[in-house]
Amino acid sequence: MGGAKTDIELIKNGKRIDGRKFDELRPIKIEVGVLKRADGSCYMEWGKNKVLAAVYGPRECFPKHTQNSYKAKLTYRYNMAPFSTDDRKRPGPDRRSTEISKVSREALEKIVFLEYFPRTAINVFVEVLQADAGTRCVALTAASVALADAGIPMRDVITACAAGKVDDEIVLDLCQEEDNFGSADLPIAISPRTGMIHLMQMDGILTPEEFGKALDFATKGCLKVHEMQKKALKDKYEKIGEDYGNE
């Protein structure tokens, strides 16, 4: 949390700075199969976030000594475009993106049936084209849709969403101002089928009670986003079915 000083009123008359209710998500748009070359892909808009995810594999694993005889090797690259933020981001991996890539990969490793594809690699690439708070959640949500689009067997389609604390109120899905000037952020990823938590990070100050409420909010947010993921996947294949029928 930035914790920077501000005169901005983040909550006014029970409404948030962008007019949302406390438990309201930003507008979300999901498109499946947007990239020609990738085995699976997903484009997602979430608030002002614009994120593109692509999946390659299962394919041959290089360098060869990194192969695992029992399962596929999953890699996850979270990357922000230099023009995605107000101040230009220096291209290439930094400490933040390395950490996000690690926790996101770990969120997926027990979701994907890696043991079906020994000695191969499954590579997930996510590009944040425009960033507007909550990018790691958008990236992971898009990545799991792209994995589904690639036809890779999974135990579930994982969904990520954040909740946080702004001006002493627990709110769902922080926007940029709330992220910069709020007092806590709790991004999580769950497997909606089992309710298990596959990613959890927290920064800022929360009492155990506030944490419980934030976790409730984030879980409910995930479940809503999950419906949109399923719809986007169905829409793509329904469209293919229709096109086929018209031929």
Added chain:
Amino acid sequence: MVKIMETSDIVWEVKKNAIRHMIQSGKRSDGRGLDEYRKIEFVENYIPKAEGSCLVKIGNTQVLVGVKMDTGEPYPDSPERGNLSTSCELVPLASPDFNAGPPNEESIETARVVDRGIRESKMIDFEKLCIEEGKSVWTVMVDLHVLDHDGNLIDAASMAAVKALLNARMPKLEGDKVNYKEKGEKLPVRERPVSSSFVKINGTILLDPTLEEEKVMDVKMIIVTTEKGEICAMQKSGDGSFKREEIEKMIEAALIRGKELRENL
């Protein structure tokens, strides 16, 4: 050489199953209880040349933390506040698995989680580290040096960092020059965050994992708490997952342990 590797791999496979089995029946390989911490030792001011320092031993794990300070320009969005930067080096002498070279995922995660605990608990009063608004502020550099790796690096590093910051004395400022030979006032600190790490093995949750336990764990959770009984940082690490109730239990345990440990900080 190849043969030795193979034997040790087999030994490890056998050991792994033994450890997981024991834990299922509520026992740990070193005889500790599930919520029992290893013995903790501190050596404060271990490096007198540093502004603050502390060597922490948790069982066989050893982490040395040094705090150095320098003046520099503030960030444009916080012209009246000092800066904090935390780095972690997994020194090759600490483990056969560590290699020299640029920081890897593990060292970056360690540094960032320790940094988050210090920063989000508002431990350091950054406003008191302003020399001239918009022009010059103090930067606090916390370097985590892992010397012997027997598990639970983040708790050890966090404890050593907090101790080092608590005993740090700022260097003297003479004009624009920093005189490191003379130690001045204490670094302005006002909080003692405590990090507690838990691992889940076969559905059982245990505190303060050894390296062996970390190698067989399903998943790990790090929770940093404040004096007021709040949570200020969390991180799930490893590829497994947690139930909500498990997380709530760990938070409770982390708050109790934070209180106990803080009496000795």
